[in-house]
Amino acid sequence: MRHFVLFLAVIFFGLFLAVLNRSDSQSGSGVPTLRVFGYASFTGKWGAGPLLKNEFEKSCNCKVEFIEGSDSGILLQRLKIEGESLGADLLIGLDQFDLAKATSEQSWRKLSLGELNVYESVKPALVNSYFVPYDWGTLTFVARKNESAKLPESLDDLLESEWTRKIALEDPRTSSPGMQFLNWVVRSKGEQEGFEFIKKMMSQVHSFAPTWSAAYGLFTNKQAKLVYSYSTSPLYHKFEEKNDDYISLKFKEPLAVQFEFMGIPEFCRNCDLAEKFVNLMLSPQGQKIIMEKNYMFPVMKGVAENTEFAALMEEVQPMDQVEIPSSAEVDRLLKKWTELRRGDIN
Amino acid sequence: MLVAFFESVKYVGHLLPISFLRIFLGYFYLQQALIKYRGDFLTRPRLADQMAEWLPASLAPNWFKVFASSQMIPNWQTVAFIILGLEFAVAISYIAGYVVRPIALMGIILCVLMLFISGPQSEDLYKTFIAIHLILGWVGAGRCLGFDYYFFKRRRGIWW
Numbered sequence: 374m375r376h377f378v379l380f381l382a383v384i385f386f387g388l389f390l391a392v393l394n395r396s397d398s399q400s401g402s403g404v405p406t407l408r409v410f411g412y413a414s415f416t417g418k419w420g421a422g423p424l425l426k427n428e429f430e431k432s433c434n435c436k437v438e439f440i441e442g443s444d445s446g447i448l449l450q451r452l453k454i455e456g457e458s459l460g461a462d463l464l465i466g467l468d469q470f471d472l473a474k475a476t477s478e479q480s481w482r483k484l485s486l487g488e489l490n491v492y493e494s495v496k497p498a499l500v501n502s503y504f505v506p507y508d509w510g511t512l513t514f515v516a517r518k519n520e521s522a523k524l525p526e527s528l529d530d531l532l533e534s535e536w537t538r539k540i541a542l543e544d545p546r547t548s549s550p551g552m553q554f555l556n557w558v559v560r561s562k563g564e565q566e567g568f569e570f571i572k573k574m575m576s577q578v579h580s581f582a583p584t585w586s587a588a589y590g591l592f593t594n595k596q597a598k599l600v601y602s603y604s605t606s607p608l609y610h611k612f613e614e615k616n617d618d619y620i621s622l623k624f625k626e627p628l629a630v631q632f633e634f635m636g637i638p639e640f641c642r643n644c645d646l647a648e649k650f651v652n653l654m655l656s657p658q659g660q661k662i663i664m665e666k667n668y669m670f671p672v673m674k675g676v677a678e679n680t681e682f683a684a685l686m687e688e689v690q691p692m693d694q695v696e697i698p699s700s701a702e703v704d705r706l707l708k709k710w711t712e713l714r715r716g717d718i719n
Numbered sequence: 720m721l722v723a724f725f726e727s728v729k730y731v732g733h734l735l736p737i738s739f740l741r742i743f744l745g746y747f748y749l750q751q752a753l754i755k756y757r758g759d760f761l762t763r764p765r766l767a768d769q770m771a772e773w774l775p776a777s778l779a780p781n782w783f784k785v786f787a788s789s790q791m792i793p794n795w796q797t798v799a800f801i802i803l804g805l806e807f808a809v810a811i812s813y814i815a816g817y818v819v820r821p822i823a824l825m826g827i828i829l830c831v832l833m834l835f836i837s838g839p840q841s842e843d844l845y846k847t848f849i850a851i852h853l854i855l856g857w858v859g860a861g862r863c864l865g866f867d868y869y870f871f872k873r874r875r876g877i878w879w
Contacts, residue, residue: 374821374878376817376818376870376878377818377821377822377878380808380812380817380818380822381804381808384804384807384808384811385804385808387807388756388800388803388804388807389800391756392761392800440763440764441763441765441768442768447768447771447772450771451764451767451768451771454767454771454788454792454793455764455767455792455793455795459764546775547772547775583772583773583775583776583838584772
């Protein structure tokens with residue numbers, strides 16, 4: 374036993390010294406570090422984050438460091454649990470369902486951005502002075518061309534037997550697109566009929582993945598035939614993989630709209646740098662990077678023109694009114710969904 | 720001690736295949752620990768992120784979920800340090816064949832922890848590892864091609 378304890382003590386002491394030595398050699402560079410907290414597909418090497426970081430570091434005399442969260446739905450949960458110890462100066466990737474919760478759980482700095490030349494459809498998202506949208510998109514089901522004879526054209530078509538266990542959906546409790554789907558159904562059909570529809574959908578769903586990327590992985594691995602994703606997802610396959618086999622479906626119901634917001638927590642350490650980064654993201658250069666790497670529509674006018682994004686923006690039929698629901702309303706819908714889900718599992 | 724290390728093959732040679740399994744597993748743990756050490760496992764809250772993501776769907780008992788949310792996620796750096804230290808300990812112990820039995824117990828605890836906080840994609844892997852740790856601990860895999868033989872020969876007892 375003495376040998377074992379001594380052995381563990383030596384290992385941990387050695388590791389402690391190694392870590393201490395490493396942090397000593399890494400510190401002391403002298404330049405301030407802007408810490409940006411965002412979801413994985415934004416901060417990852419294939420996302421918009423690294424390009425924005427390079428652009429920003431050219432002029433700021435600072436370093437940009439990303440803190441990665443796996444999905445936008447998890448960001449707020451992490452921010453609540455870790456608070457100031459997370460060390461984030463800027464939070465990127467909240468959607469409209471998170472805003473009320475974010476405002477009630479954290480203190481945020483007011484953003485003074487002046488008049489923004491945004492699209493008409495984006496204006497309803499500018500109501501909050503603590504958060505500003507940096508991109509937006511509509512959500513729908515994405516399928517592979519030629520895999521099915523008849524693709525769904527309305528929500529009710531999803532209940533057909535061909536799609537049984539073939540639809541990849543996201544869990545609305547942890548994923549923002551999952552919450553968007555729930556809201557889309559409820560708003561399209563009304564609450565009572567909507568939840569009846571969701572109850573029937575439980576048998577159609579392959580699984581409720583905790584994140585968008587997990588659900589999309591099921592689809593690309595051909596375990597699912599349909600996935601609830603962004604209307605712009607096929608453009609990603611077209612441009613990045615030169616694969617034109619994917620299609621975003623048109624539904625007779627107007628599509629759900631997602632805005633992605635950024636905000637500066639009150640406890641930020643490099644708040645001025647965070648504001649400058651926000652300005653970069655709203656500049657034509659930043660918006661272009663976001664559009665091309667994040668595969669979402671830009672919020673500012675004059676960026677998407679003469680691109681396939683502009684054509685798609687014209688084509689999609691978003692919901693007329695974008696409402697920013699209260700935190701209690703979101704919780705109520707989620708509670709109802711959870712009860713349904715529990716009933717389905719049991 | 721070095722003589723005893725090789726002499727073990729002669730006297731407990733029936734454990735030789737198991738000792739290769741032990742060394743292989745030790746090498747695997749060493750690789751994993753080095754990847755974590757060289758990467759940002761200790762500096763970025765990947766572990767906290769992973770726990771926040773998977774805990775709601777985890778098979779872990781409720782008391783563990785409460786403990787993980789209230790203690791482990793806020794103190795992710797300490798938890799990451801402990802996990803990394805244990806991985807190095809398992810790696811070195813298994814490769815050298817030293818204190819294999821108690822380390823196998825630690826390995827089981829580590830695997831159960833990882834099973835609770837990781838997603839379903841690694842569930843099968845950790846369950847298999849638990850079985851291997853159990854076997855290695857049970858047979859005393861450090862006695863063949865390992866320093867445990869030296870101590871076992873002189874002191875006996877259940878720790879070698």
